[in-house]
Amino acid sequence: MNQEMIIPLLAAAIVSGTPILYATLGEMITEKSGVLNLGVEGIMIVGSLAAFLVAKFTGSPVLGFVAAGLAGLCIASLHGVVCLFFQGNQVVSGLALTIFGTGLANYLGTSFVGISAPGFSAVPIPGLAEIPVIGPIFFQHDPLVYVSYLLPVCLWIFFHNTRFGLGMRAVGEYPEAASAAGVNVQNYRWLGILAGGFCIGLGGAYLSLAYTHLWTNSLTGGRGWIAVALVIFAFWRPGRAVFGAYLFGGIMALQLRMQATGTHLPSSLLLMLPYGLTIIVLVLSSLKRERTGAPAALGVNIEPVD
């Protein structure tokens, strides 16, 4: 591994981390409002299919990207109906959503496996892309990567500097108090679920529009679950989510590159790396339980106040 390989490695870390970043931020929004959504994997795969189909039939990857968000929002709204309207168990509903989403995408998408659709390709940002080291790592990607740079910043501002964001955090931390203060808990939770589903769907779109220009039934390949784990790793902070997603993407890219440069380590061991890291991170972050920043009312249903 020499210097010429490190820059492409870091660039690859960003690219393979981007779909996970979208999904992680989406799940974070939902969890901040106090709702746990384990359906990320299912929402992502439906998003990736919607993006692929819309891009295929309209010829516009941008419409595909938006469609993925809307599809994610629709699937996530089922979670809202179960958990907010019927006060159903959030864990069960989320798991069901993953199974449902995967099945739905398989059913609708089977005949589209193995064909290409128009997608995004790399657009270097003039000026920034020429900066040595930084340019090739950060600014020679496709437009969806640039959008993902803005997202955590927007989220941070939203959660810390806006009325809506503070309201949402209050609903996730202490819904009774928020309710007493006149905040409509159900509405905020709906917002959390729908906005989260939208972002998760975008993560799916990244896989079928930018990472590859293909769709297949196993396209997400467990990235949705990684996103659920990364929310915990990130202590529910957008900035740390960026770090986590790129770290994870980097390890994924690293193990392939170690093989390509002819390492003697068994490939099975290298393939375990990203998942092994996830487990270590989860153990470490739960050791620091007091300071993890988990919304106190995460996973707790609240009876709507009439």
Place this chain on the structure above:
Amino acid sequence: MRFMKMFALFLAAMAVTTAHAADKELNVGFIYVSPIGDAGYSYAHEQGRLVVDAMDGVKTSYVEAVKEGPDSERVILNMARKGYDVIFGTSFGYMDPMLKVSKQFPKTVFMHCSGFKQSDNMGNYFGRMYQARYLAGMVAGSMSKSKILGYVAAFPIPEVIRGINAFTLGAQEVNPDVSVRVVWTKTWYDPATEKEAAKSLLDAGADVIAQHQDSPGPQEAAEEKGVYSIGYNSDMSTFAPKAHLTSAVWNWGPYYTKVVNAVKNGTWKAESAWPGMDEDIVGLSPFGPMVPEDVKQKVAAKKAEIIAGTEKVFTGPIKDQAGTVKLAEGVTATDEEMLGMTWFIQGVVGTTK
């Protein structure tokens, strides 16, 4: 009374069916591990099914995306119960379920692809893909300037290892100093990971990407980087029009026709078949426009030798990565040796673990 009437009708129906049994259509079922549109492995089998379907007196159907293991047993059992005469199971993991069902339905012919078990009414078959890999390696070796070829591979099993070795031998034939770098993804169809694997090989200096995988992900990576690629299973040129040199492809039609005809004529016997280029089971897809005429001629000459049986691909001297002589000068590997190949030849960079 009503029951008696039904029973009489049933008997009558039985009589009619039996009377027509002699000129009854042959029902042939196919089971695929992935969707047929995958432009890959199952797609190639599906093309073979279409050839069988066009035969007189033969009706075919298929079930796609059947998971290996218990799911496949249910599908195989269901087909057997419905009275299919021949059932082709085209994935390795269908082997044990198929063997089990074959014992319950002794009159049905079971054909399993890529495995090694058989019974009185279950045969197995595969094709000598390594012959096509060898030719593809010659094309790749001729086109490479960096003398580094990248190979995105699925799982370190003999089938894949054999293909990588044959590809390397072909490349070395035309470009003696060439090395083949291997990245294992442990996936058969994961476009994202497989594309990323191809990119990692490109970063390591490879200028031709080959693959033993069903998704066109690696082809996309080669196209974007502006280098060359070699596809697998079926012609992958649509995914990389500027990069695609050729693909090592399956052509199941002739073999499936032969098997179904044998069943029709009552001459079918369970056996272990491994047909090759002489029966047109494997081959190369049409060359891309960038492949020069002299390369095409060299490959065509070698193809003729393989068909004639004078070129066996795995003929010594062949050394493994550590330099140990595995096949001495003039010695050709037996089928058993090839089917159980777990070591890389000299010139391959990577591990078989």
